[in-house]
Amino acid sequence: MPDPMTVASGVSAAGALVSAWQLRRRALRAEAEIQLLQAELAAERHAASHDPLTGLPNRRAFYRLAAALLTGAGGNPLIAVVLDLDDFKQVNDRYGHAAGDQVLISVAQRLAAFAGDNLVARLGGDEFAGLLVSPTVDRRWIEHASRRLCDALAAPIPLGSRTVQVTASVGLAPVHGPTQLAEALCRADAAMYQAKSVAAARPARQLVDTPHLAER
Template identity: 85%
Template sequence: MPDPMTVASGISAAGALVSAWQLRRRALRAEAEIELLQAELEAERHAASHDPLTGLPNRRAFFRMAAALLTDAAGKPLVAVVLDLDGFKQVNDRYGHAAGDQVLISVAQRLTAFAGDNLVARLGGDEFAGLLRGPTMDRRWIEQATRRLCEALADPIPLGARTVRVTASVGLAPVHGPTQLTDALCRADAAMYQAKSVGASRVPRQLMAEC
C-alpha cells in the first residue's frame, strides 16, 4: 500500500502547483487589464488633444505645445503661420461633406509635409496654424516660405474619379519671445486676411500687418 506520508506529500505538492498556476493566471490577467486601462487612458488623452478628422493637434493642444516650444527655443528664430482655405464652403456644397473632409485631410497632410518636424495644428473648420523654425526672420524668407506653402496647398486634390483645386490664404509673422505668441498669431492672422483680400494664394505686400 502507498505510504500515507508520501500520498499526503504528493497531494500537497500538487495543490501548491495549482495555487501557483492560479496566482500566475491572476497576475497575467491583472497585467493585461492594466495595459488595457493604460491604452484607453492614452487614447482618451489623444482624443482630447487632437482633431479626430486630421489627427493634428487641436487648438488647445497647439497653444500648450507652442508655449513649451517657445520656452525651449534657445534663441532659434520661430515664425507663426495661420492659414485658411478659400471658398471651402463651395466644396461641401458642390461635392458633399465627405469630399470636404478629404480636402481637409489632404491639406493637413501637405501642411505637415511642408512643416517637417515643426508644430502644426487644426484650429477648427478650415483654419490651420503652425510654429516653424526658420533660418532667419527677414521679410524675404517669410515671403518665400509663404509662396512655397501656397503652391503646395494649391496642387490638385484627388476625390475619387475627379480632382479639385483649393487655394489657401496664408499669413506668417515672427515670434519675438515666449510671451509673444498671441501677438505673432494676431499679426499672422492679419496678414492672412490681407492675402485673402488681394486674391487667393497671393502673398500680401505687408506680411507683418499690425493688429
C-alpha cells in the same frame, strides 16, 4: 500500500502547483487589464488633444505645445503660421461634406509635410496654424515660405473620379519672445486676411474641377 506521508506530500505539492498556476493566471490577467486601461487612457488623452478628422493637434493642444516650444527654443527664430482655405464652402456645396473632409485631410497632410518636424494644428473648420523654426526672420524668407506653402496647398486633390484644386490664404509672422505667441498669431492672422482680401479683389475665383484621365 502507499505511505500516507508520501501521499500527503504529493497532494500538498500538487496543491502548491495549482495555487502557483492560479496566481500566475491572475497576475497575467491583471497585467492585461492594466495594459488595456493604459491604452484606453492614452487613446482618451490623444482624442482630447487631437482633431479627430485630420489627426493634427487641436487648438488647445497647439497653444500648450507652442508654449513649451517657445520656452525651449534655444534662441532659434520661430515663425507663427495661420492659413485659411479660400471659398471652402464651394467644395461642400458642390461635392458634399465627405469630399470636404477629404480636402481638409489632404491640406493637413501637405501642411505637415511642409512643416516637417515643426508644430502644426487644425484650429477648427478650414483654419490651420503652425509654429516653424526658421533660419531667419528676414521678410524675404517669410514671403518665399508663404509662396511655397501656397503652392503646395494648391496642388490638385483627388476626389474619387475627379480632382479639385483649392487655394489658401497664408499669413506668417515672427515670434519675438516666449510670451509673444498670441501677438504673433494676431499679426499672422492679419497677414492672412490681407492676402485673402487681395485675392478676393482679383477676378472671380472658381473651384478647379478636373476629371481623371481615365474618364476622358
